[in-house]
Amino acid sequence: MRKFKFFTNFDAEEKWLNDMARQGCRLTRKTMLGYEFEPGKPDQATIKIDYRPFKNREDFEDYRALFEDSGWEHIAGTKSSGYQYFRKANRQGSEEIFSDVDSKAGRYKRLSDMWATLAMTFVPILAALISTGAIDAGVLLDPQSLYYTPGLWELQGADFWRAFLFETPFALFRGLTLLVLPVMTVLYLYFAIQANLWYKKTIQGGSFRR
Incomplete structure (x- = not known):
């Protein structure tokens, strides 16, 4: 079974995953x-999340072993995925996977840095495309320029609607293509800011609400 969701807050994500476990849905990936x-028996699980990507397999396996020795089973996440999911394996295990507030907040800092890095990789590409005219911001003010049919706007009646409806899907595709990089850059910056806010609030021991 697949569920499509996106979280910017680890606490909210953990709560949802724990609720899913209580409904008999076991996280596998x-x-x-x-x-x-995958379906299973309802489980009063305690699931916790860390964010930590690794450059090599050995460090990743050492990381997993460290948590397993503390009573936490690694149930999802890969060496390069960053997101790591743990389930409390026994009652004797600690209630938290983090030893202090700084380490708990650190996952937000690493996540914020990741989103910011992704956004910054798009900025020079976006600037180059705008400066060379490959992306024309003016089309947002003049959507008619996305239609290439000669004399389209001088046509009337059935001839206009036939040509307009035929080219509209192509015009929409051109417009969406122009917006992909700007939209992705803004989204990544937004996610970076959100993660950084959570980092600061976790350090301060307060709570931040969207």
């Missing part, structure tokens, strides 16, 4: 677009 579950 986290993807870019959501989560994969």
Whole structure:
């Protein structure tokens, strides 16, 4: 079973995953677009999340072993995914996977840095495309320029609607193509800011609400 969700707050994500476990849905995999579950018995699970990507397999395995020794089973996440999911394996395990507030807040800092890095990689590409005219911001003020049919706007009646409806899907595709990089850059910056806010609030021991 797949569920499509996106969270900017680890506490809210953990609560949702714990609720899913209580409904008999066992997390098996986290993807870019959501989560994969397999059916099982309702489980009063305690699931916690860390964000930590690794450059090599050895460090990743050492990381997993460290948590397993503390009573936490690694249930989802890969060496390069960043998102790591743990389930409390026994009652003797600690209630938290983090030893202090700084380490708990650190996952938000790493997540914020990741989103900011992604956004910054798009900025020079976006600037180059705008400066060379490959992306024309003026089309947002003049959507008619996305239609290439000669004399389209001088046509009337059935001839106009036939040509307009035929080209509209192509015009929409051109417009969406122009917006992909700007929209992705803004989204990544927004996610970076959100993660940084959560980092500061976790450090301060307060709460931040969207």
